[in-house]
Amino acid sequence: MLKTEFSASIELSEREVACNNCNVFQLCLPIGIGKADLKLLDKIVKRHRPIKRGGYLFHSGDPFLFIYAVKSGSIKTYTSIGGETQQVIGFQLPGEMLGLDAIDTGVHQCSAKALEMSSVCEIPFHRLEELGDIVSSVQYQLMRLMSKQILHDNMLQVLLCKKTAEERLAAFLVSLSTRFKERGFSAIEYNMSMSRYDIANYLGLAVETISRLFSRFQEEGLITERKKHIRLRDLNQLQIMAGIPATVPNASVQSR
Amino acid sequence: MLKTEFSASIELSEREVACNNCNVFQLCLPIGIGKADLKLLDKIVKRHRPIKRGGYLFHSGDPFLFIYAVKSGSIKTYTSIGGETQQVIGFQLPGEMLGLDAIDTGVHQCSAKALEMSSVCEIPFHRLEELGDIVSSVQYQLMRLMSKQILHDNMLQVLLCKKTAEERLAAFLVSLSTRFKERGFSAIEYNMSMSRYDIANYLGLAVETISRLFSRFQEEGLITERKKHIRLRDLNQLQIMAGIPATVPNASVQSR
């Protein structure tokens, strides 16, 4: 059994691929970690077998053992509140992490469910300490990811406090667009694996409202949709509706 | 004109106190750090001089250099969106940290303003690396704090998505109660340093709605209020209104 240093065997053993050959490498945990150290990290990262649509990664209440990174597909996380109703906390695309909210309590506070066939890496949180010298840089990277998460949550707070239904949906579509683009996919055309119910729930609206908005966006020529495939015909207009300052020269925003 | 800088009637000792003598020690960064290591941490932590009501800790756009911990008083953080309007992101009480959302970008994304005379510790983020052996445990502690923050944000998301105005205000009052209790203060009686405007903004409601609710809560005997001092006359009822499962037997939080 040879540890592949090539990117050749992508197709056959997708779930065996090492971090440095992973196609979301530059978005995931190992950024900024040296090659030698990466091999150590590789050793403790476990490649989960693909999860079917509807399958669970973990449930609310489960003990917190792993941090998860999405390799392909998409996941939704949600909490159950008061028995029946649930609240969708977020949607995770390839290169995004799950479970960070459980570090403090040691117990998962959300459930994570696959929206489509997905593959996921499992990183045993407490074995990160075994990494010795690199523990510090991995932890630093983790902190950056968590910081990004907090920032995202703050923007969501603005969205839920200040924006109308129309603005929320526009912002949601643009957010997906941006994230897909970062992952090397098209920014104006993608598959939406989440249902109207999930979107409505996530955005704090009723399903009917979301449905009406999709219809209206389509009438207005902003989008075209067939089945789960969506095309943003006027991304610029959607960005404006979402309240995103047009083509921001993001100049000084950078960390080092 | 010299009168304006007249602020130094605070006991000097208060802002010189070391971490292990701080009265929010058990809520702050140094938990779980050994005594010897604590001295190292103490060395790099700078005790900020007290900030007057309305004073700023940092502004949105400032470079990220420090993490801040509130020692006394209270701070609000907010982002400015589209020029005029702002969004209150949160209120920080003693023992709570600020600036964690800037780790990723290296630039503060919020402004932090004192709601009353407050004192604050300044922790130079990049000098945490100097801590050598303990860097790992400090970083772990930081991750726990950030994890807690993320969890809090998720609960806020539920609040903003699912709760009515009444439930939101009840939850807000109960949240303050809980946090004051954790800090050794009364759970049913405290000073609210934030204005109705800030509360409304934070909860995604109009000021008028908040004002009406306060009046109604008072009519119904749930609270009594005089100036900024509030007394929760029926904490239990408020908790129920907030949707908090009464007297939580937190033992076995099972999944389903």
Next chain:
DNA sequence: CGAATCCTTGAACACCTTCAACAGGGGTGG
């Protein structure tokens, strides 16, 4: 092929917002 779930559209309603007017209070300047 049938059942369950998801999605759509219409109409009535509710909660909260907006607009408006006024009361109180704390800080500043005369």
Next chain:
DNA sequence: CCACCCCTGTTGAAGGTGTTCAAGGATTCG
């Protein structure tokens, strides 16, 4: 020290955005 004024807070009435209720159509999956 008092008057003034801005800011905060209160209360009422009208109005709007999104919800709820209802019913029917579309899609998926065993």
